[in-house]
Amino acid sequence: MSSSGHSSKRTAKHPYVRNGGNPATNSDLGREAHWFDGDGMLSGVWFERSHNNPQQPVVNFVNQFVLTDVYLSAVDNCALRTPILPSISTLVNPASSLFLILWRILRSVLVVLLSHLPGSRYVIKRISVANTSILFHDGRALATCESGPPIRVMLPNLETVGWYDGTRAEGEPLLRNSQDQGQEQHSSFGGTGPLSWMKEWTTGHPKVDNVTGELVLFHCNFAPPYVHYSLVPTETSPVADMQSKPPRLLNVPVPGCSGGKLMHDFGVSRLHTIILDLPLTLTPLNLAKNKPIVSYDPKRPARFGVFPRRNPDLVRWYETSACCIFHTANTWDEMDTHGNVTAVSMLACRLTSASLVFSAGNIAPPPHPARKDMLRDKPMSFFARYDHDEAIQDPEKLSMDESSPLLSHKALISRGSSAELFRTPSEVPMSYDEQEQCRLYYYRFSLSPGDSNTITHQFALSAIPFEFPTVSPFTDMGHARYIYGCSTSVESFGAALGKATKIDVLVRMDIKALLARAQMSSPEAITGCIDNRTIDEILVSEDPDDPIRVFKLPSNHYGQEPSFIPCEGMEASTSGNLIPTEDSGYLLFYVFNENQLDSTGECTADAKSELWVLDARTMQRVLCKIHLPTRIPYGLHGNWFTEDQIRDQQEVATLRSKPDGTIASKWARMRKNLTSYLG
Known part of the structure; x- marks a missing residue:
């Protein structure tokens, strides 16, 4: 589902982009469908000034899935009949048995583990579907969701760059200064340790202060102290050149939270x-x-x-x-x-x-x-x-229109x-x-x-x-x-x-x-x-x-x-x-x-x-x-972006891409068959 009218090389673009969930693997959802589920899909309309008539803008439309780890793995395993992650409907439904819930969780774990074995083209390192919102901070457009860190996309064509860790995004050039490289290695959402993958889960609604340029966000998980807090200053605004530039805070505990x-x-x-x-x-x-x-x-x-x-x-x-x-x-x-x-x-x-x-x-x-x-x-x-009403005893037999x-x-x-x-x-x-x-x-x-x-x-x-x-x-x-x-x-x-x-x-x-x-x-x-x-x-x-x-x-x-x-x-x-x-x-x-x-x-x-x-x-x-x-x-949720923001986007070295449909090896085909057995 992708359509783009023009190349991003043209100037004076003003995109309006909205995020939302659209399951890429949905042939057997049945009752297990929830409005909060679905792979992130960005729908954007962007406007360019016409060279012939500056008062009459040229309108373009672009529609792209966010190429998260989960999405890429799902489309690479087309035999999967349901999304990789358990549906929220399963988790909240009082009618869901303990066995069903545990199986759905175990199934997700197995799919993730299989993605890490040799022969896998797409490793699931983060389980976010990035389907909630989109914002702009420090030269980056970021798609968000509670189950992972933000992921960077390029404006206005909405190509996926990679996960943002509070210092840089995957797909961006490595920092040249050795001191900066050390900071890049150790300063990131979630920090280090066995629970770092869970502590980097980030709110779907980070806030950007338009005066200071700071990105303010929190991370909520299941383990005490339950909530951590991060504040990321901008490096690209005039504030960054001032001695009063605010310090970077990453993963600071918020004491007193009562649980997950x-x-x-x-x-x-x-x-x-x-x-x-x-x-x-x-x-x-x-x-x-x-x-x-x-x-x-x-x-x-x-x-x-x-x-x-x-x-x-x-x-x-x-x-x-x-x-x-x-x-x-x-x-x-x-x-x-x-x-x-x-x-x-x-x-x-x-x-x-x-x-x-x-x-x-x-x-x-x-x-x-x-x-x-x-x-x-x-x-x-x-x-x-x-x-x-016997006619509707089984909701899965209804027309989910x-x-x-x-x-x-x-x-x-x-x-x-x-x-x-x-x-x-x-x-x-x-x-x-x-x-x-x-x-x-x-x-x-x-x-x-x-x-x-x-x-x-x-x-x-x-x-x-x-x-x-x-x-x-x-x-x-x-x-x-x-x-x-x-x-x-x-x-x-x-x-x-x-x-x-x-x-x-x-x-x-x-x-x-x-x-x-x-x-x-x-x-x-x-x-x-x-x-x-x-x-x-x-x-x-x-x-x-x-x-x-x-x-x-x-x-x-x-x-x-x-x-x-x-x-x-x-x-x-x-x-x-x-x-x-x-x-x-x-x-x-x-x-x-x-x-x-x-x-x-x-x-x-x-x-x-x-x-x-x-x-x-x-x-x-x-x-x-x-x-x-x-x-x-x-x-x-959606957002409006200015031509200045598009012009000032930080440099990108590589972009993520969809699978080409080829299977590299016999083991890759075997791993794919094992994944398909999980349904």
């Missing part, structure tokens, strides 16, 4: 970092407790570790009610008149359960402990199993021992269950001296579902006024995400206006909300100063996470300099019209996606729609 967790994101301000130690565990030790490897315990507290950016040993831990947070939107410091930091504030997409992890794998989530006290509609995944939800087709109402009823989505209210929310939350962590670590503010800004947040790059890590994100017009994200992230509403929230309301009338802690309107009520609002604006896609059209692209709108700052206005820009996102699906819910051969450009200021005008040559699968 599914940590996807974290908060970073200009001066502080926030680690999210939430009651969503990810550890094989859960098997000994008769729990799935991925398990959520709503009886345990949510913990937030706040520390100065360069001193994780000074972490202060704050506790509150259990929740899940997969994405933070913005983090900033609050100063007093003397310039001292008095608090750190964070905006995050807070879920009140872990149902997303289950519904993303088409698995009915376990009931929330408080559900027995509720008497409300509870939408279920379209593929969930209902005991009273592309028309499956975002929006669930049935809502189950459980009334104790009463009969179960079904309703259409239009009859399901937005906030159907206080125990199943996904809202944009405001947290404020006081840094006042003393033993008491207090969360002074914690409440929702709006009652509508909100996920996949983005801000202007000029206000990230500062107090941004506008946060952009995704919502749904029918029901909450817990039931909506199904087997793909299919978005039909984009949202812009005026954070400063909403927090000003909270100062006048403070919402109740934890359960409170500033704006209680529904999506429908916001859609009909004609208030020009409404702090929440939404854009609804046409019927049967679904989008993806938007990326904010600033334009040249400027305003005067307090110093008299001109700076970009926060809402002066565009939202770029892929859109797919599901009217292109056939009667069985499958994509037609000529199905195509589009790239839409939305005016971020009005949240109404679609400025253009770029027709793409193919359909792009629903994916995860």
Whole structure:
């Protein structure tokens, strides 16, 4: 699946690239398919200035798999019917037997070991599929995922270079200075020792400080101290030439973490970092407790570790009610008149359960402990199993088509021992269950001296579902006024995400206006909300100063996470300099019209996606729609890159390549046959 319009030799390129999972080995997935699974695939649209008409850009499209160790080994062993790594659906499904889980893990270990034997063309050194996000730091575009370090790709054609270890990437020229070579050998993510391979696992959402150029990230694993922290300065910006250049930190322990967790994101301000130690565990030790490897315990507290950016040993831990947070939107410091930091504030997409992890794998989530006290509609995944319906007792016999939800087709109402009823989505209210929310939350962590670590503010800004947040790059890590994100017009994200992230509403929230309301009338802690309107009520609002604006896609059209692209709108700052206005820009996102699906819910051969450009200021005008040559699968996170970044990419010596289809030796064929027997 690769298409490229032009050579990267041409100048003035501006690529928009989005990452997402697309299983290269998927002929026998069945129920074992999860939205978080799949090999990383980058889909990019890049723009060039036309030599004949500079005002009319030339549009190019490129689509490439990230050539990870796992991907290369999988395509080299075409007899494999399922992905090399165990599906998250297997790990979280309460119906998965201990034998099945252990076999899936053992199978992965065997495939990895076979790849290290003589005759193997591709050795699996790292198990990451690099399917989560993509960012730019220090002359490198990096694709990310929790199960390994970042991997470098080249812009704009998205060729894979190699794994980045915090010092250099595979495929880059070796450092010439002997002292630098020694640093290169010993300074890397994970360090040394028998667990170094696990300690280099890196968050899918590293942060890049656009002011200092630093790359901030953490590494979470199963062994104490569970979380390590790294901070990588840039070598290519003017800051690198200053004596005040920040030191490199690699694998520094963060004390006080409570165990192996599914940590996807974290908060970073200009001066502080926030680690999210939430009651969503990810550890094989859960098997000994008769729990799935991925398990959520709503009886345990949510913990937030706040520390100065360069001193994780000074972490202060704050506790509150259990929740899940997969994405933070913005983090900033609050100063007093003397310039001292008095608090750190964070905006995050807070879920009140872990149902997303289950519904993303088409698995009915376990009931929330408080559900027995509720008497409300509870939408279920379209593929969930209902005991009273014999026609769908075996989910693997269902047609796993592309028309499956975002929006669930049935809502189950459980009334104790009463009969179960079904309703259409239009009859399901937005906030159907206080125990199943996904809202944009405001947290404020006081840094006042003393033993008491207090969360002074914690409440929702709006009652509508909100996920996949983005801000202007000029206000990230500062107090941004506008946060952009995704919502749904029918029901909450817990039931909506199904087997793909299919978005039909984009949202812009005026954070400063909403927090000003909270100062006048403070919402109740934890359960409170500033704006209680529904999506429908916001859609009909004609208030020009409404702090929440939404854009609804046409019927049967679904989008993806938007990326904010600033334009040249400027305003005067307090110093008299001109700076970009926060809402002066565009939202770029892929859109797919599901009217292109056939009667069985499958994509037609000529199905195509589009790239839409939305005016971020009005949240109404679609400025253009770029027709793409193919359909792009629903994916995860994207980014916009500048022509300066492309021009300043660091030198590359070699690129990774796909297998040529030839078998080098008799032993290589034998090893390949052994791998195929594993299924």
